[in-house]
Amino acid sequence: MTTYDVGGVRLPRPFQIRRVSHIGLNTVDAPAMLKCYRDHLGLRSTDSSENLANRLDPDGEHLTAEGAREMHFLRYGADHHQFVLMHRQLWSLIDPEHASVTINQLSWQVGNLAEVAGAVDYLGGEKQRILRSGRDMPGSNWHTYVLDPNGYTDELTFGMEQVGWDALSKPRTYWDSLRHRTFPDLPIPSEFAEVEGRPAGELGTGFRPQAEEEGYAVDGVLLARPFKVVGLGPFSIVVDDLDESLGFYRDLFGFQVRSRATHDGVDFAMLSCNSGHHALALYAPEVRERVGLPAGTSVFGVGFQVANHRQLLDAVAYLTDCGYAEVDVPAELVPGFSHVTHLRDPDGNLMQLYFHQRQLPPGADDGVPPSMVGPASSWPQTIDAPVDVFGGEIFMGPWG
Numbered sequence: 001m002t003t004y005d006v007g008g009v010r011l012p013r014p015f016q017i018r019r020v021s022h023i024g025l026n027t028v029d030a031p032a033m034l035k036c037y038r039d040h041l042g043l044r045s046t047d048s049s050e051n052l053a054n055r056l057d058p059d060g061e062h063l064t065a066e067g068a069r070e071m072h073f074l075r076y077g078a079d080h081h082q083f084v085l086m087h088r089q090l091w092s093l094i095d096p097e098h099a100s101v102t103i104n105q106l107s108w109q110v111g112n113l114a115e116v117a118g119a120v121d122y123l124g125g126e127k128q129r130i131l132r133s134g135r136d137m138p139g140s141n142w143h144t145y146v147l148d149p150n151g152y153t154d155e156l157t158f159g160m161e162q163v164g165w166d167a168l169s170k171p172r173t174y175w176d177s178l179r180h181r182t183f184p185d186l187p188i189p190s191e192f193a194e195v196e197g198r199p200a201g202e203l204g205t206g207f208r209p210q211a212e213e214e215g216y217a218v219d220g221v222l223l224a225r226p227f228k229v230v231g232l233g234p235f236s237i238v239v240d241d242l243d244e245s246l247g248f249y250r251d252l253f254g255f256q257v258r259s260r261a262t263h264d265g266v267d268f269a270m271l272s273c274n275s276g277h278h279a280l281a282l283y284a285p286e287v288r289e290r291v292g293l294p295a296g297t298s299v300f301g302v303g304f305q306v307a308n309h310r311q312l313l314d315a316v317a318y319l320t321d322c323g324y325a326e327v328d329v330p331a332e333l334v335p336g337f338s339h340v341t342h343l344r345d346p347d348g349n350l351m352q353l354y355f356h357q358r359q360l361p362p363g364a365d366d367g368v369p370p371s372m373v374g375p376a377s378s379w380p381q382t383i384d385a386p387v388d389v390f391g392g393e394i395f396m397g398p399w400g
């Protein structure tokens, strides 16, 4: 078997996916989806951009729906964007061949820039359909985009622009000079070096979101909601052919299959890339009807981790008060959590809320206790700590 020397470690491919980076959804109701994910779930705006719309539809003939011209970049942590919203009208101009796809990107973080470059060569050699490789603004991330068997766009990236204590993104005046339409020869200058020589007065001119009224005491910090999103993923998607998709995500991208099962006529597979039970779940199309997803949607749900069990209870109560319905999802379809529940967003996708995902080595046999599903109001106020309760990726920043 061919192996690759990746920083002194022999791997079966020249990159390794370490974590989920971000996801983008194509929406039919941009104002309602923005309200849901920004104002109610509490993701923070980092940037919005009309660049693509202005390039693809300069006369404004096609992008007629409310909010169709703006892409919204949102985050819960320091990564510039972890959740991207794009109107389906805009998406249909970008990728007319896959206009019905409701995901604009599934983005995975690899270890370093050399791994992204290695992936460009490797995937090209594997005859995968690479859409483009380079660096986008806003967000500053180097990447390669490749189509999966369903026509979903996957991105391999490394090193997103970090947004810090001042909540400012990079100035717009940087965008043109930092954008790359092709992948460069390595090495490139560091991000620190990129800023050197820029006018000092320009540094603080990036986007900063509006302050919010902070009326909730949340584990010692005043916040605008009674909970804090501290983690993203798993991404749960609907695929036409499970075996074909496993060929892509397992064999090409290197995810390990945690489990594969059938429940109530729905075939599904859970895939891991680190110690979390799964980062990616693939469901056969029958799942749409079982949990009431919109016809043809690409998305089963997007996982959002909150900081602890109490916050999970409070988050569900808060979001149901905001008008999002809790959805009955069989526990057998969503293994890998202690407690997990699902709320329907305005487009019909599921927001998958949890605080604890089971931890075990990648690829280790499944065999975890069943997930406890909602309604969350039936759960106890306190639970005994699972042995791996605060394992996995840790949220690094202060809240708010």
Ligand SMILES: [Fe+2]
Binding pocket: 022, 105, 107, 155
């Ligand atoms: Fe991306």
